Amino acid sequence: AQSVAQPEDQVNVAEGNPLTVKCTYSVSGNPYLFWYVQYPNRGLQFLLKYITGDNLVKGSYGFEAEFNKSQTSFHLKKPSALVSDSALYFCAVSHFSGNTPLVFGKGTRLSVIA
Amino acid sequence: NAGVMQNPRHLVRRRGQEARLRCSPMKGHSHVYWYRQLPEEGLKFMVYLQKENIIDESGMPKERFSAEFPKEGPSILRIQQVVRGDSAAYFCASSGTSGEQFFGPGTRLTVL
Numbered sequence: 001a002q003s004v005a006q007p008e009d010q011v012n013v014a015e016g017n018p019l020t021v022k023c024t025y026s027v028s029g030n031p032y033l034f035w036y037v038q039y040p041n042r043g044l045q046f047l048l049k050y051i052t053g054d055n056l057v058k059g060s061y062g063f064e065a066e067f068n069k070s071q072t073s074f075h076l077k078k079p080s081a082l083v084s085d086s087a088l089y090f091c092a093v094s095h096f097s098g099n100t101p102l103v104f105g106k107g108t109r110l111s112v113i114a
Numbered sequence: 115n116a117g118v119m120q121n122p123r124h125l126v127r128r129r130g131q132e133a134r135l136r137c138s139p140m141k142g143h144s145h146v147y148w149y150r151q152l153p154e155e156g157l158k159f160m161v162y163l164q165k166e167n168i169i170d171e172s173g174m175p176k177e178r179f180s181a182e183f184p185k186e187g188p189s190i191l192r193i194q195q196v197v198r199g200d201s202a203a204y205f206c207a208s209s210g211t212s213g214e215q216f217f218g219p220g221t222r223l224t225v226l
Contacts, residue, residue, distance in 0.1 A: 004156075036217075043118070043205055043217040044157070090156055098213040099145045101170060104156040 002027040002093050006105035013081045014113050021076040021108045023091030033074040034092040035065055051097050081112045118208050118218035126224045133193040135221045139208030146189040147215060148181060151203040163189060196225045
C-alpha cells in the first residue's frame with residue numbers, strides 16, 4: 001500500500017526567505033510523486049511531478065522539488081517566498097505513471113508573512 | 115479549453131435526502147476520479163471511472179454511495195440518505211492518456 005506523510009501541519013516563513021515543505025512517502029516499486037496547491041475554496045492546482053530522470057524537478061510559480069530515494073522524500077522548495085504563495089500544499093504518490101488514483105498527504109498550510 | 119467543471123459548487127441537504135454531484139471532465143479526457151476532503155484533511159480517493167465502466171471503487175463506502183460515468187453526459191456521484199458525516203468537499207479530477215490529473219473546483223456538501 002502507498003502512503004504519504006507531511007510531518008508539518010503549518011509552515012511559517014518570512015517573505016523573501018527560502019521555503020521548504022516536507023514530504024516522505026512509502027510505495028512498493030517505483031514512486032511517482034506530485035505536488036498540488038490549494039487556495040481557499042478552490043480545487044487543486046498541479047505544481048510539479050517526478051516520474052523519472054533528474055532528482056531535482058522544476059515546476060510552476062518558481063517551485064521545485066527534490067526526489068531523494070534513500071530518504072524516501074520529495075520536499076517542495078522555493079528560493080524566495082511570496083505572500084501569494086500562502087496556501088495549502090499537498091504531496092501525492094502513485095505506484096504507476098499512467099491512469100491510477102493518487103494517495104494524498106494531509107496537507108501543509110504555508111503562511112508567508114510580509 | 116474549459117477545465118474540469120463541477121456543479122453545484124455548494125449543496126445543502128437535510129439528513130435522509132439524496133445528493134447528486136456532477137462532474138464534466140476536460141475535453142478529450144475519458145478518465146474520472148472522485149475524491150473526498152474532510153475538514154482539515156487531505157483528499158481521500160473514492161472511485162475511478164472510465165466511460166461507462168467503474169475501474170476502482172475501493173475507496174467508496176459500500177452503502178448509500180454510487181457513481182457513474184455514462185457514454186454521454188457528466189459523471190455523477192450519488193449519495194443516498196445523507197448523514198451529517200457526509201459533509202465534505204467532493205473533488206472530481208479527469209485525465210487523458212498521460213495520466214496527469216486535473217481537478218475541478220469541488221462541490222461543498224453540507225448536511226443539516
